[in-house]
Amino acid sequence: MQVSVFMTSPKPKVSVMKPESHRSPCPVACTLDLIGDKWTLLVVRDLALGKSHFSEFQKSPEGIATNILSNRLARLLEHGIVEKYPSETIPSREAYRLTKKGKTLKPILKSIFNWGLKYIEGTKPFDEMEQTS
Amino acid sequence: MQVSVFMTSPKPKVSVMKPESHRSPCPVACTLDLIGDKWTLLVVRDLALGKSHFSEFQKSPEGIATNILSNRLARLLEHGIVEKYPSETIPSREAYRLTKKGKTLKPILKSIFNWGLKYIEGTKPFDEMEQTS
DNA sequence: CAGGTAACTTGCATTATGCAAGCGACTGAA
DNA sequence: TTCAGTCGCTTGCATAATGCAAGTTACCTG
Numbered sequence: 303m304q305v306s307v308f309m310t311s312p313k314p315k316v317s318v319m320k321p322e323s324h325r326s327p328c329p330v331a332c333t334l335d336l337i338g339d340k341w342t343l344l345v346v347r348d349l350a351l352g353k354s355h356f357s358e359f360q361k362s363p364e365g366i367a368t369n370i371l372s373n374r375l376a377r378l379l380e381h382g383i384v385e386k387y388p389s390e391t392i393p394s395r396e397a398y399r400l401t402k403k404g405k406t407l408k409p410i411l412k413s414i415f416n417w418g419l420k421y422i423e424g425t426k427p428f429d430e431m432e433q434t435s
Numbered sequence: 436m437q438v439s440v441f442m443t444s445p446k447p448k449v450s451v452m453k454p455e456s457h458r459s460p461c462p463v464a465c466t467l468d469l470i471g472d473k474w475t476l477l478v479v480r481d482l483a484l485g486k487s488h489f490s491e492f493q494k495s496p497e498g499i500a501t502n503i504l505s506n507r508l509a510r511l512l513e514h515g516i517v518e519k520y521p522s523e524t525i526p527s528r529e530a531y532r533l534t535k536k537g538k539t540l541k542p543i544l545k546s547i548f549n550w551g552l553k554y555i556e557g558t559k560p561f562d563e564m565e566q567t568s
Numbered sequence: 569c570a571g572g573t574a575a576c577t578t579g580c581a582t583t584a585t586g587c588a589a590g591c592g593a594c595t596g597a598a
Numbered sequence: 599t600t601c602a603g604t605c606g607c608t609t610g611c612a613t614a615a616t617g618c619a620a621g622t623t624a625c626c627t628g
Contacts, residue, residue: 318614327559330544330548338471363464365617368577412546414543527594575625579620592605595602
């Protein structure tokens with residue numbers, strides 16, 4: 303008999319942000335391929351503010367979905383922007399932090415922060431972003 | 436008889452980047468709501484480089500789709516980042532350029548440009564972005 | 569060992585993107 | 599004065615990314 307159901311493709315579930323190839327050699331385009339979406343820089347922001355656990359990122363006011371958060375952390379890990387380390391407060395639990403390379407994203411974050419503060423009404427610096435350099 | 440096909444919803448075609456409300460009062464989040472996607476800042480880059488016609492943006496190496504380009508230009512117009520003006524080279528044709536507010540995005544563009552150039556291999560400053568301040 | 573929490577994964581509906589074709593206004597050559 | 603190009607978009611439709619909610623697994627904690 304051999305039913306076709308056995309032939310169905312494995313399908314790696316959802317892809318979510320796969321493409322690793324560059325659209326062009328432009329530094330702006332390439333950087334946007336990495337951080338050009340609504341969530342990545344917010345995760346970096348939270349990391350810059352000292353957050354380190356999955357649940358802390360979830361608690362941010364924007365309300366990131368857990369699958370997206372998981373995906374972004376994995377991508378940032380791949381690209382050497384963040385690294386895992388054993389949490390000192392809660393042993394046997396891992397945490398995330400910016401790598402040296404990751405910290406170099408702060409000027410981008412800062413310029414975006416400043417622009418928003420100046421040109422979008424209703425925004426406010428509710429956090430200590432300024433001091434975390 | 437009265438067939439149900441007459442009852443089908445009007446459906447305003449495609450939405451594409453609608454949400455105008457802020458996810459949070461964070462300046463970073465709000466700015467990303469505006470420019471946090473793969474295309475908007477590339478259009479701004481092209482504008483900063485002096486491009487002004489629809490077809491010029493299309494010709495950029497990243498190959499933006501016309502519907503996306505159209506949508507992004509409209510959004511940037513709405514937000515006062517770009518403005519239309521009658522093209523002086525080709526009369527009876529309109530062109531786009533950055534407004535004063537739009538030009539204030541350059542520091543963001545610059546920080547992204549610099550980061551990409553330094554941390555993403557294979558990128559190169561193929562254009563005169565540096566001089567357009 | 570029951571219940572709780574942290575950190576994810578999965579499914580599935582909804583939105584955004586990519587791609588190609590179409591369309592109206594204008595232009596320039598025949 | 600047609601008539602074949604652009605130019606600047608719009609439309610349709612397939613595919614990919616996101617949002618939302620409900621698991622799942624490992625590790626506590628009482």
